[in-house]
Ligand SMILES: Nc1ncnc2c1ncn2[C@@H]1O[C@H](COP(=O)(O)OP(=O)(O)OP(=O)(O)O)[C@@H](O)[C@H]1O
């Protein structure tokens with residue numbers, strides 16, 4: 001669905017490329033998380049897949065970017081955005097400012113496509129419901145919290161029904177409940193065949209929702225693989241990415257002989273608890289309850 005062949009991109013007046021020789025294939029329906037330290041090129045990767053680089057940011061792109069069969073350089077941005085939706089890190093970049101209510105905001109994009117009104121209303125309602133913001137429909141987008149604005153920005157993209165969704169830290173301003181709702185919506189979309197590229201820092205969310213993790217550093221792909229393997233990879237800290245607390249805990253436990261050398265390190269709380277409950281690790285847990293294993 002997304003193919004990058006030796007892609008490099010340099011912003012105008014920058015001396016070093018923000019992306020440097022990236023080649024990637026992302027399959028239809030895949031949820032691909034992108035992690036890496038500040039300045040690694042994560043946002044730029046999304047801008048490049050979406051066509052904003054170079055169309056919007058200018059600069060110099062080399063190599064080939066093909067999304068849903070279209071070479072981005074051969075199509076105007078106005079056409080690319082119908083198929084590939086980008087949700088910016090800052091929701092205020094997305095909110096048009098041309099509409100008064102949350103309900104009108106996603107409708108704006110559909111109006112521009114000339115959609116019939118009843119279809120448009122039903123579609124907007126569905127998306128607001130999906131993202132848990134139906135109750136905010138008559139409010140002004142500018143009087144909402146950052147997390148609510150993030151969901152409005154996401155709604156404006158989802159309503160267009162893109163086949164590819166690029167999400168730049170879509171829940172950075174959301175509380176845990178809102179984050180869960182948004183991730184459930186993203187998962188449901190991917191199950192309908194939508195391809196998702198997700199920039200996300202929280203390892204537990206990545207482990208739960210992504211099919212694959214790419215680690216960027218210095219504009220290059222440094223690691224690329226299954227979430228559990230990548231998130232527990234000892235090469236992460238030198239790349240400026242901290243490993244999950246649970247992974248660190250199990251790593252320390254392993255050094256003290258409390259976690260088997262051959263067992264994979266966990267990323268989530270559930271995996272950690274399950275790991276410590278394994279009889280081979282903690283023989284006391286296989287005995288009938290007699291104290292709490294302390
Ligand atoms: N508009 C711009 N003009 C010039 N250079 C830019 C621009 N935006 C980003 N860069 C540079 O491109 C490189 C990659 O930046 P990018 O924003 O893609 O990183 P990132 O991984 O998304 O970082 P963060 O975690 O801080 O969001 C950095 O060196 C950054 O300084």
Ligand SMILES: [Mg+2]
Pocket residue numbers: 042043044089168
């Ligand atoms: Mg960024």
